[in-house]
Amino acid sequence: xxxxxxxxxxxxxxxxxxxxxxxxxxxxxxxxxxxxxxxxxxxxxxxxxxxxxxxxxxxxxxxxxxxxxxxxxxxxxxxxxxxxxxxxxxxxxxxxxxxxxxxxxxxxxxxxxxxxxxxxxxxxxxxxxxxxxxxxxxxxxxxxxxxxxxxxxxxxxxxxxxxxxxxxxxxxxxxxxxxxxxxxxxxxxxxxxxxxxxxxxxxxxxxxxxxxxxxxxxxxxxxxxxxxxxxxxxxxxxxxxxxxxxxxxxxxxxxxxxxxxxxxxxxxxxxxxxxxxxxxxxxxxxxxxxxxxxxxxxxxxxxxxxxxxxxxxxxxxx
Amino acid sequence: xxxxxxxxxxxxxxxxxxxxxxxxxxxxxxxxxxxxxxxxxxxxxxxxxxxxxxxxxxxxxxxxxxxxxxxxxxxxxxxxxxxxxxxxxxxxxxxxxxxxxxxxxxxxxxxxxxxxxxxxxxxxxxxxxxxxxxxxxxxxxxxxxxxxxxxxxxxxxxxxxxxxxxxxxxxxxxxxxxxxxxxxxxxxxxxxxxxxxxxxxxxxxxxxxxxxxxxxxxxxxxxxxxxxxxxxxxxxxxxxxxxxxxxxxxxxxxxxxxxxxxxxxxxxxxxxxxxxxxxxxxxxxxxxxxxxxxxxxxxxxxxxxxxxxxxxxxxxxx
Numbered sequence: 001x002x003x004x005x006x007x008x009x010x011x012x013x014x015x016x017x018x019x020x021x022x023x024x025x026x027x028x029x030x031x032x033x034x035x036x037x038x039x040x041x042x043x044x045x046x047x048x049x050x051x052x053x054x055x056x057x058x059x060x061x062x063x064x065x066x067x068x069x070x071x072x073x074x075x076x077x078x079x080x081x082x083x084x085x086x087x088x089x090x091x092x093x094x095x096x097x098x099x100x101x102x103x104x105x106x107x108x109x110x111x112x113x114x115x116x117x118x119x120x121x122x123x124x125x126x127x128x129x130x131x132x133x134x135x136x137x138x139x140x141x142x143x144x145x146x147x148x149x150x151x152x153x154x155x156x157x158x159x160x161x162x163x164x165x166x167x168x169x170x171x172x173x174x175x176x177x178x179x180x181x182x183x184x185x186x187x188x189x190x191x192x193x194x195x196x197x198x199x200x201x202x203x204x205x206x207x208x209x210x211x212x213x214x215x216x217x218x219x220x221x222x223x224x225x226x227x228x229x230x231x232x233x234x235x236x237x238x239x240x241x242x243x244x245x246x247x248x249x250x251x252x253x254x255x256x257x258x259x260x261x262x263x264x265x266x267x268x269x270x271x272x273x274x275x276x277x278x279x280x281x282x283x284x285x286x287x288x289x290x291x292x293x294x295x296x297x298x299x300x301x302x303x304x305x306x307x308x309x310x311x312x313x314x315x316x317x318x
Numbered sequence: 319x320x321x322x323x324x325x326x327x328x329x330x331x332x333x334x335x336x337x338x339x340x341x342x343x344x345x346x347x348x349x350x351x352x353x354x355x356x357x358x359x360x361x362x363x364x365x366x367x368x369x370x371x372x373x374x375x376x377x378x379x380x381x382x383x384x385x386x387x388x389x390x391x392x393x394x395x396x397x398x399x400x401x402x403x404x405x406x407x408x409x410x411x412x413x414x415x416x417x418x419x420x421x422x423x424x425x426x427x428x429x430x431x432x433x434x435x436x437x438x439x440x441x442x443x444x445x446x447x448x449x450x451x452x453x454x455x456x457x458x459x460x461x462x463x464x465x466x467x468x469x470x471x472x473x474x475x476x477x478x479x480x481x482x483x484x485x486x487x488x489x490x491x492x493x494x495x496x497x498x499x500x501x502x503x504x505x506x507x508x509x510x511x512x513x514x515x516x517x518x519x520x521x522x523x524x525x526x527x528x529x530x531x532x533x534x535x536x537x538x539x540x541x542x543x544x545x546x547x548x549x550x551x552x553x554x555x556x557x558x559x560x561x562x563x564x565x566x567x568x569x570x571x572x573x574x575x576x577x578x579x580x581x582x583x584x585x586x587x588x589x590x591x592x593x594x595x596x597x598x599x600x601x602x603x604x605x606x607x608x609x610x611x612x613x614x615x616x617x618x619x620x621x622x623x624x625x626x627x628x629x630x631x632x633x634x635x636x
Contacts, residue, residue: 032350035351036429041352043498044495045498046498048360111354111360158488159476160476160478163476163520166474169505179361180393181489183363202481
């Protein structure tokens with residue numbers, strides 16, 4: 001297999017899942033794999049998850065698979081059972097071992113599309129679409145930049161805070177492949193000299209980043225632990241697996257937890273703000289538009305050590 | 319080439335464009351063509367157009383290519399020049415001729431994606447992404463259903479009428495591949511017994527269908543032609559090429575033209591309503607939720623005969 005790849009030392013490993021290969025089959029991601037009629041490719045009609053694996057162990061595997069299933073239900077896309085995804089992850093890791101070793105840090109992307117219109121890949125709905133995983137070594141540049149404070153701009157997501165509840169066809173709680181707005185918002189931010197974005201509702205609530213969950217901390221009293229607060233899910237944001245894992249560990253450590261609604265003013269008044277994501281981990285924010293924020297490297301390290309515990313995620317809706 | 323295809327009599331023809339094939343190269347759409355790392359496939363980060371060709375002549379070619387270029391500019395995606403797309407369309411038609419004849423009616427889809435992240439396909443920005451065309455014979459079922467009245471439901475698009483102007487990162491004027499919401503809205507409508515959707519803003523303006531433009535007619539006085547009205551573009555809807563072509567022909571015929579804003583009440587009070595699209599043409603609406611609307615087959619036929627003239631499109635912003 002390895003001879004198919006251009007550069008084994010940094011190569012990604014790809015695994016597809018189909019009815020004939022319910023436990024996965026390795027393929028070369030440099031070769032075409034998708035038809036141009038796949039609804040994932042021409043309609044953004046699919047879903048995904050991005051997991052983080054350290055030394056060959058995926059973190060929050062159950063939470064990611066549960067959220068994938070939740071996204072699939074919202075979009076009415078059939079997806080293979082958890083055991084298929086788990087076996088395919090195992091196969092990808094095995095492929096790395098056969099090539100000489102599993103990279104210390106991997107991003108593992110799981111993707112499911114609706115497949116080709118009117119041509120289900122299988123009569124079994126669980127295998128009717130197109131399914132694959134990509135395992136990619138985390139870039140040195142991202143590893144080196146972890147903990148580096150981010151300058152963030154607030155951008156209006158166009159929806160008000162009740163849109164998700166009154167208009168389920170907006171599929172706001174699903175992690176879909178239709179990310180053109182998220183990508184455009186990041187380009188807009190970068191053009192203005194910012195590193196990232198926090199979306200707000202048109203009626204002034206804090207939502208999430210294009211690829212992250214927002215977390216704020218309010219300092220406790222003398223000798224008291226801080227309170228961690230994240231926006232409510234009712235606005236249609238994704239339940240963050242990283243936020244959920246931090247909340248579980250923080251609660252066990254005796255910290256206080258809270259859920260929004262949060263406003264931009266709450267962000268500016270917070271002692272600290274982070275953007276949380278599975279691979280970048282807890283990224284501290286030191287600027288929101290013109291407003292400077294203090295960062296606390298020790299507290300960021302504490303959040304990231306919570307993630308090292310890989311505890312089950314804690315969401316108010318679980 | 320033809321032996322690659324499963325069923326020549328109904329087969330689609332696919333043509334890719336790249337720096338080595340600036341005038342196109344035919345490929346088999348049943349074979350994989352896209353990498354799983356293509357941003358079109360994993361981020362819905364690309365654009366498209368769907369044209370209609372009758373007896374081998376694409377309609378509104380210039381308007382579709384102009385809108386593709388406009389979408390590309392909004393998303394900052396490089397696209398090949400018009401002559402590449404035109405040559406690739408010609409190549410696709412030639413392929414049909416080589417196989418025994420061009421189908422009477424073809425849908426021609428043009429797609430451009432941002433390509434694979436950090437791996438531009440060419441140093442020339444006009445060829446840095448992934449580009450292809452699909453030519454597909456229009457299904458007998460769609461041809462038979464033309465003119466059949468549609469039952470339509472109004473669905474809230476979640477945005478208010480000023481979102482497009484105040485938040486350009488929502489890329490509302492671009493025809494992107496991120497169509498998960500459009501597809502979910504159509505599924506929602508079908509589950510409720512409707513044929514199609516008209517989106518509205520959260521503040522009560524009429525937008526567009528998931529794959530169509532809204533047109534209403536108000537009857538003229540005795541012996542007077544009707545007035546045709548379509549929603550304003552400032553809400554972020556796509557400038558409809560079919561609507562634009564009808565407006566040009568209608569104006570030449572002495573009809574009156576108007577632009578919204580339109581409200582749901584304007585739809586219900588209209589003498590007739592249509593959904594316009596390049597391949598389905600003018601589709602009359604006979605029900606908007608609980609409200610019945612009259613249809614006028616002669617007027618629908620008149621609109622479709624306007625389209626047969628294939629005149630340049632007329633938009634207030636042109």
